[in-house]
Amino acid sequence: MALLDIDHLRVSFRTEGGTVQAVDDVSFSLEPGEILGIVGESGSGKSVTAMTIMGLTRSPNASFAGRITLTGPDGATTDLLAASNHQLESIRGARVAMIFQDPMTALNPVHRVGDQIAEQIRAHEPVGKRAATARAVDLLRRVGIPRPDERARSFPHEFSGGMRQRVMIAMTLSCSPQVLIADEPTTALDVTIQAQILAEIEDLRAETGVGVLLITHDLGVIAEVADRVAVMYAGRVVEQGDLRTMFTDPLHPYTWGLLGSVPRIDKDRPGRLPTIPGAPPSLQNTPKGCHFAPRCPHRFERCGEVPPLEAADATAPGHLDRCWLALDTKRKVRIVNGTIGLPAASPAGADTAGVR
């Protein structure tokens, strides 16, 4: 049994403009000591998925379906979707911890950082204030904050962005969680600081065996630390596989588009950086069938039906994608100008020949 298993998760929100299907049938699992990268653009449902695991999307307007199973060290399983609010409170921060995107706003500006860490420890363990503060100082030292006993008494605004993110990491570590969810942990940081924070997360994984769900829109971040990758688009996982496969043998047109729009320093610049034409669909009114079809230059009649998330290549059972094109066709049409990408306009009729 995986550490964390997301099974056919659906999340929708009722709004004044109609129902928003933010997460539409998402399944994946996370093993201990693994870093699973979830890539997607804004509105792809990656953050909602993460927040739902934490139970942070619960509201009178939200409805959920599926299962989120967390397996404890003793083998006992908990369905986080069905758990009571009280149960969730005891799991959040203790067994599943989360790092947020913007360390500038994620810490409370009016409390000392040491107290904010100690507060979490005391919420889950029967320790005194002094012992909790001492542990907070140790945690700050561990994530590389100089003069930790002094800095524990500082306020968040007295830290730089990178240091604040280290404080956040120290906080999430405080109760030795099994699962660490990092939602865009480096997006708000300088590139050099980004690398340090990623290295920190990798070290932790190696040291503690924590399973990490790394959510990002940055393929560079994914390439650096992830073991496996799930690509999300408009509420669905469109492709999932291990890191190397995803970069060398991507099978979904959206993934090709993403890879094609990454600037490369090892190739001549062809001119303008390629982009995926169009914009993601509104989640209030998603297209029938494949969500990517309206933007996909390779679409054909069958794309009006929802493609299943399954292995296209029987020799690679861990590599799943949601696309109706046949495997051979995919491997042929994904090459644009000698590299993986999407053609600017639809080569009409060219790929309707061989389908799955």
Place this chain on the structure above:
Amino acid sequence: MIRFVVRRAASALGVLVAVSILTFLIFAAIPNGNPALRLAGRTASPQDIAAVTKAYGFNKPIYVQYAKTMQQVFTGQIQSYTQHVTVMSQIKRGLPATVSLAIGATVLWLVVAIILGLAAALRAGSATDTSITVLGFAGISAPSFVVGAILLYLFAFKTHLFPNGGYVGITSGVGTWFHHMVLPWISLAVLYIGIYSQVLRSTVVETLSEDFVRTARAKGLSRRRILTGHVLRTSLIPLVSLWGLDFAGVVGGGAILVETVFNLHGVGQYVQQSVSALDVPPILVTVLFGAIFVVLLSALVDVIYAALDPRIRLAA
């Protein structure tokens, strides 16, 4: 901290001087303002009036009159034109009633407004929220003297549950004192409950969507702990500045209507009597007295601010 105090004191002095000049000028400029007419009595002959004018120096240039008046203010010797008692003694007499009114009412309005504001914010969009908003606006719109009059009619005149106005010192027994103060407290608090609950409601709703509240939830803190430790503290900041001015206003004799309706004989009622008699010395002194409280309380507000939010420093 020392620089803060010095700067504060200097600006306070400037404010007080400006307030005193303005007040003095207003009463020198209004029609029928000549105090000699009233001092000389109803049946005074022109000679009497001339004598009074000379004796009090009302024929001197205005700045000389101002300087003389201020000198009397600072020596505490200034007397009312109508009552021939020192203004200070009158304020001293009215202060217990005014302070009782201010402290009791402020406790009442803060407690009720915080409860209502939180309840509305936590159930934003619900029927509870809507009813609290409607009640809040009703409280803001209801003039305090009307509320006071209605309360007196219902609970003193009709049912005799409470005394029909008047102030009894706390030294005559806490119970009696309390009994006399309940209706004034409520009449004064109604307006502020309306304002404060609405302000708190909107800041709490805003704070609830802050990232650090999401972090607090992600830490596994209980709902109560999130509210008291993370939401309320930041949401109280705007209330603090409102409170400083409002409380200073009431202590400084600003609750003129409530004090008069309930006949509390406080500083506010003294202001009302002095204004209707165009008695300049008490007006001048009570305005200065009120201004001192506003200045003091705004300094206190700055200190509370810095305690609530470490990003605000007391630096000059």
